[in-house]
Amino acid sequence: MKTIKYPQTSQWPSLCTRPTFDISELESTVKDILDDVRERGNAALLEMGKKFDGVELDALEVNLKEHSFEIDEKLAEAIKIAKKNIETFHLAQKENVLKVETMKGVSCWRKSVAIQNVGLYIPGGSAPLFSTLLMLAIPAKIAGCKNIVVCTPPSSGFGANTPPLEKGAEGDFNRKPSKPVEYLNSVIGWTCQLLGIEKIYLTGGAQAVAAMTFGTASIPKVDKVFGPGNQYVTAAKQLAQNYGVAIDMPAGPSEVLVIADDSAYPEFVAADLLSQAEHGPDSQVILVSDSEKLISEVDAEVQKQVDALPRKGIALKALKNSQSILVKDLNEAVAFSNYYAPEHLIIATENAEELGEQVTIAGSVFLGNWSCESAGDYASGTNHTLPTNGYARNYSGVSLDSFIKKITFQKLTEEGIQNLGPAIEKMAEAEQLQAHKNAVSLRLKEIEKRP
Amino acid sequence: MKTIKYPQTSQWPSLCTRPTFDISELESTVKDILDDVRERGNAALLEMGKKFDGVELDALEVNLKEHSFEIDEKLAEAIKIAKKNIETFHLAQKENVLKVETMKGVSCWRKSVAIQNVGLYIPGGSAPLFSTLLMLAIPAKIAGCKNIVVCTPPSSGFGANTPPLEKGAEGDFNRKPSKPVEYLNSVIGWTCQLLGIEKIYLTGGAQAVAAMTFGTASIPKVDKVFGPGNQYVTAAKQLAQNYGVAIDMPAGPSEVLVIADDSAYPEFVAADLLSQAEHGPDSQVILVSDSEKLISEVDAEVQKQVDALPRKGIALKALKNSQSILVKDLNEAVAFSNYYAPEHLIIATENAEELGEQVTIAGSVFLGNWSCESAGDYASGTNHTLPTNGYARNYSGVSLDSFIKKITFQKLTEEGIQNLGPAIEKMAEAEQLQAHKNAVSLRLKEIEKRP
Numbered sequence A, B: 001m002k003t004i005k006y007p008q009t010s011q012w013p014s015l016c017t018r019p020t021f022d023i024s025e026l027e028s029t030v031k032d033i034l035d036d037v038r039e040r041g042n043a044a045l046l047e048m049g050k051k052f053d054g055v056e057l058d059a060l061e062v063n064l065k066e067h068s069f070e071i072d073e074k075l076a077e078a079i080k081i082a083k084k085n086i087e088t089f090h091l092a093q094k095e096n097v098l099k100v101e102t103m104k105g106v107s108c109w110r111k112s113v114a115i116q117n118v119g120l121y122i123p124g125g126s127a128p129l130f131s132t133l134l135m136l137a138i139p140a141k142i143a144g145c146k147n148i149v150v151c152t153p154p155s156s157g158f159g160a161n162t163p164p165l166e167k168g169a170e171g172d173f174n175r176k177p178s179k180p181v182e183y184l185n186s187v188i189g190w191t192c193q194l195l196g197i198e199k200i201y202l203t204g205g206a207q208a209v210a211a212m213t214f215g216t217a218s219i220p221k222v223d224k225v226f227g228p229g230n231q232y233v234t235a236a237k238q239l240a241q242n243y244g245v246a247i248d249m250p251a252g253p254s255e256v257l258v259i260a261d262d263s264a265y266p267e268f269v270a271a272d273l274l275s276q277a278e279h280g281p282d283s284q285v286i287l288v289s290d291s292e293k294l295i296s297e298v299d300a301e302v303q304k305q306v307d308a309l310p311r312k313g314i315a316l317k318a319l320k321n322s323q324s325i326l327v328k329d330l331n332e333a334v335a336f337s338n339y340y341a342p343e344h345l346i347i348a349t350e351n352a353e354e355l356g357e358q359v360t361i362a363g364s365v366f367l368g369n370w371s372c373e374s375a376g377d378y379a380s381g382t383n384h385t386l387p388t389n390g391y392a393r394n395y396s397g398v399s400l401d402s403f404i405k406k407i408t409f410q411k412l413t414e415e416g417i418q419n420l421g422p423a424i425e426k427m428a429e430a431e432q433l434q435a436h437k438n439a440v441s442l443r444l445k446e447i448e449k450r451p
Helices: A009-015 A027-040 A042-053 A073-091 A130-143 A186-195 A205-214 A231-243 A266-277 A292-306 A312-320 A330-340 A352-357 A373-378 A414-430 A434-449 B009-015 B023-040 B042-053 B073-091 B130-143 B186-195 B205-214 B231-243 B266-277 B292-306 B312-320 B330-340 B352-356 B373-378 B414-430 B434-449
Strands: A002-005 A061-063 A100-103 A106-114 A117-121 A147-152 A199-202 A224-226 A255-260 A284-289 A323-326 A344-348 A364-367 A404-412 B002-005 B061-063 B100-103 B106-114 B117-121 B147-152 B199-202 B224-226 B255-260 B284-289 B323-326 B344-348 B364-367 B404-412
Touching (some): A002 A292, A027 A042, A042 A205, A073 B100, A073 B414, A100 A414, A100 B073, A106 A414, A117 A130, A117 A205, A130 A147, A130 A186, A130 B414, A205 A224, A266 A284, A266 A344, A266 A373, A266 B434, A284 A312, A284 A330, A292 A312, A292 A323, A330 A352, A344 A352, A344 A373, A352 A364, A352 B404, A364 A373, A373 B434, A404 A414, A404 B352, A404 B373, A414 A434, A414 B073, A414 B130, A414 B373, A434 B266, B002 B292, B009 B330, B023 B042, B023 B205, B042 B205, B073 B130, B073 B186, B100 B414, B106 B414, B117 B205, B130 B147, B130 B186, B186 B199, B205 B224, B255 B266, B255 B330, B266 B284, B266 B292, B266 B312, B266 B344, B266 B373, B284 B292, B284 B330, B344 B352, B344 B373, B364 B373, B404 B414, B414 B434
Parallel strands (some): A002 A323, A117 A147, A117 A224, A147 A199, A255 A284, A364 B404, B002 B323, B255 B284, B284 B323
Antiparallel strands (some): A061 A199, A100 A106, B061 B199, B106 B404
């Protein structure tokens, strides 16, 4: 990792550049996928499964009630612990209805109601991410969403329910199309059942987003699409918004910024940086410190630890996008972090909680030496679906709020409209909206008429 | 208004069609405006002010500290009442930090922090909408947004600070460019001062959205753009999202659905329908009732009241998009409303509160005979920036939440990582993310090493 010593604030913009791609380059490819799925539905999805995932399926849907999945007992135990913590944290986000009498006879309140139909995209890749399933399905269940649609690419690799070789050599698609359950990762299947998800659809990428946006004969149309994914998924979610669907947030490559001082353990900091770097070649990790000594110790640890990683190649690429920044003090470190707007921020300093108070922009913050990012990625209870690429400036991470709408209600009594009416009349008149005024005047007259 | 009697649910989709336009038709025009403002900044904005608003200005900014505005005393009083109520309701939306110990030694919490830079668009049109200024600036102030940028088109009509005729005949642009304050509506200027807004920029339409998205030499770049507007503004907000800015919600023409039974006052219902219809020719109003008698009485009242409206022409056009629907009972009425997903829902029935409990999709709900939509539009305290065009399915209206991000925090103690660590290790391993596991394993080893 390159070290930048005492940069001027004028250098901050260039230090905060992300290794992002330009979505517009993918726009026409992704638009074609969206159009195709919109027009041909399931047929398009099955064809794309063959083309992009190398799997020929006879259907998209796995009815989970009809199958049972076996997973490692200790993993099952771990997932149950994570589930409990995520539930505890997200349940605490429930809000009670709070009636406010803004004026005598004028009561206003908000009611939280679940978004009825939500779509959760669970990426595949090297290993299907059951942790993302936990992070999205648990708040959806707590919110009370009526239909929870889950899409994930067919998985022929690690953890697939039936090894594909039994079906024929790789690339041999002349054999009979397979049943979807054979290409469902067991841990994903098991976790869906644990969470009470009844159906899952084996389709991935931009086509999965299209399916949930428009609906197909098998896959229900949803109101909001959630979940991370590659550049195609990101571009598809962005475009899908033009068709009436909402999305959790715009996405970008994952990132972490670590603020550390001499009280930090260099090996922990290195491990935290690498746990982000292994996500993808376009990940970015930033170390900010007031200690040149710490920076060089961490650097040495990174070199050492990266060698032992199975995903070494990916991590090394990500480290090329990354840097260490030496600052004059820790206040400047937090100021830089607020400017960078990190998805994950680890503060490994003596006064971590105090510095944490100064944080105004970040997705999720980890305080002290024992709060590693992995804790929040998996099991502490906070959500791991967070704004990247500077979007921490204007978006929150996924929470219970993401799965609900808040509807405002109001009730005015006769006394209420008498108290408030004249003000409304005056304002409506000034905005030249006579009918708005009439709606009040007629009511006031009716009350006056009374004996 | 056309009456549809006892429609089948299969007819519901066609009954719920909105008179919307296709944004994609405007896309290239609006994209050109965005590009032009991005490249040429203020110069482009000043040119467009001349071209679209017919006003040649020497600058865009009004420094409100340098001016004083006089408005009708009773209007000032009314605006102050509205301000107080809106403040009361939005202040009640503040959340306290709630620390949750999900497991012994694992503490998680969320902190609400204001979005630092927000842009408020206040439409002009027949009369500048100071009510929208109240609805956006008050929660922005309560949230604690650092920079609140307000843009509004130069106003040469009703309420302009200096009559344009003093400057030269309409259409005569050879005269010296005018000072912006001469084209600022007095009520808008006065309301800004009341709310503690220091600067306002006189630019409107898609170009205003572009200015706040990219920033210019005068107008600061913001993180999130709020506010209603015409089709160009709507299209610009949609496109602006591709440039890193967030928006409050997608917009569409305004709409109201009224559920009424025989206990309703036909003249009130008619006035409520018309107060929506006068918004624009593309507004939509729907009456749903179990009483044929009420429907025909409301219809007669609408005919009568519309004649006296200054905006009669607009209202009549909107009524062409509108209909009355006769249903078998009030439960069906609410079911239809949930399907329609109205921006505003008025329930003028005997059991209004009970029916209100069944509402799962709506922007804002008004209960009983005395709760007219105008109350919420201006002064009761609820926000009037609401999801239209079916977006009540997946979006909430503007509230304090719209101006903040919630950052999650966590702190694990040594005991915490010992309790949670093994579960994280197991899950990271199953997702083949070895570095994620290492970050935990190294910490657990360090603790074990201790005496």
